[in-house]
Amino acid sequence: MATNGSDGYVGETQESSDGCSPGDWADGRAYFYSRDYASRNDISRSIIEYNENVGRAFRVISSDNRRYKVLCVDSNCSFTVAFAYGRGFEPPHTFVPHTCDATRVDLASYEASRGSKSSYVAFLDSARQFVLDKGRDASPAEMQKKLTAEGRRLTYQTCVDACIPLKAQLFDEDRTQCQFMNPCVTMDEMTRLEKHHPLTVSKKRGRPKKSKRIESQAATEAFKKKRSNKCTTCGNYGHNKRTCKE
Structure with a gap:
């Protein structure tokens, strides 16, 4: 569990489920070095449990794929716990117990911010x-x-x-x-998906053509006559005076 540098964790002093004596909790070495660590979650839980039992608060200053290091929220305290990730998870390579006074820790404010x-x-x-x-x-x-x-x-x-x-x-x-998902989609599943995500109609490649207007036959013939030549001799369309055969 990774938190920012301003995050804090505290708790009231309580009896350990592992049977550690108050002296073992105050020292901390017997607690950290006698545990087995199988994941990062085990490391973060051990630090949280230790600080809850000694009634202190801590903040995470380094948490990545290679290390996990925490300090006390009191800048004058020398508390330090540092783990290094390698091929496995081992006890901390650096541990310094708390030197601050537990009675000066504001439990209510830290519990409220933690929640x-x-x-x-x-x-x-x-x-x-x-x-x-x-x-x-x-x-x-x-x-x-x-x-x-x-x-x-x-x-x-x-x-x-x-x-x-x-x-x-x-x-x-x-x-x-x-x-674990079926690569073939069933028709029932396809029908259910189409209700929320309709399939898009594929368009042809290239520039789209303009839609042609549907015109009546009379309008089409009038348009053709307008563009055709009209003979001044016979009055018919399709030729001029020079090519008229009458």
Whole structure:
């Protein structure tokens, strides 16, 4: 889970599910170096869980395909956790525990700012269950309505950004789904698609010709007579005085 440099995560001090003692949480080395990491998600969850148990806040300063590094929100604190991605996922190569005072952390402000971010919404059990129930057709608008009913104030764009990683994690990405699609479209499917997306009529190549007007026979004959020569001797059309045979 990647966040901007201004993102923060905190939580109240609580007992660990792994059975770590308060001294182990304060030091942190026994926690980080005794875990197994199989993905980036495991790394981000370990950092979030550690800071929640020690009651501190952190911010991500580097998150890409090669590294993941976080610092404390307090500039005077020396807390640092840095992971390096190689062929596998290993414990952090750099770890410095918190040196700041936990009582000075404003938990309420950080919890409020954290709850309005898409990266946090994607970790909510209710949001995850909503995407599981709706499948790939899960709508961000419906997610916003559901989470708003639970008392969370979220924008539509936040729900859009939260749906993208959830769908990719639960149902794979779009390019992965293409291999399971039938390459031959059935007539029923074609009929259903034509209602919303009518097929365009193919046009001939080249410059389009002007449409000809449909004229009556009398108008056509009058037009031809107007352009034909009229003989002044006999009064007939089609020749002149010099070529008249009468």
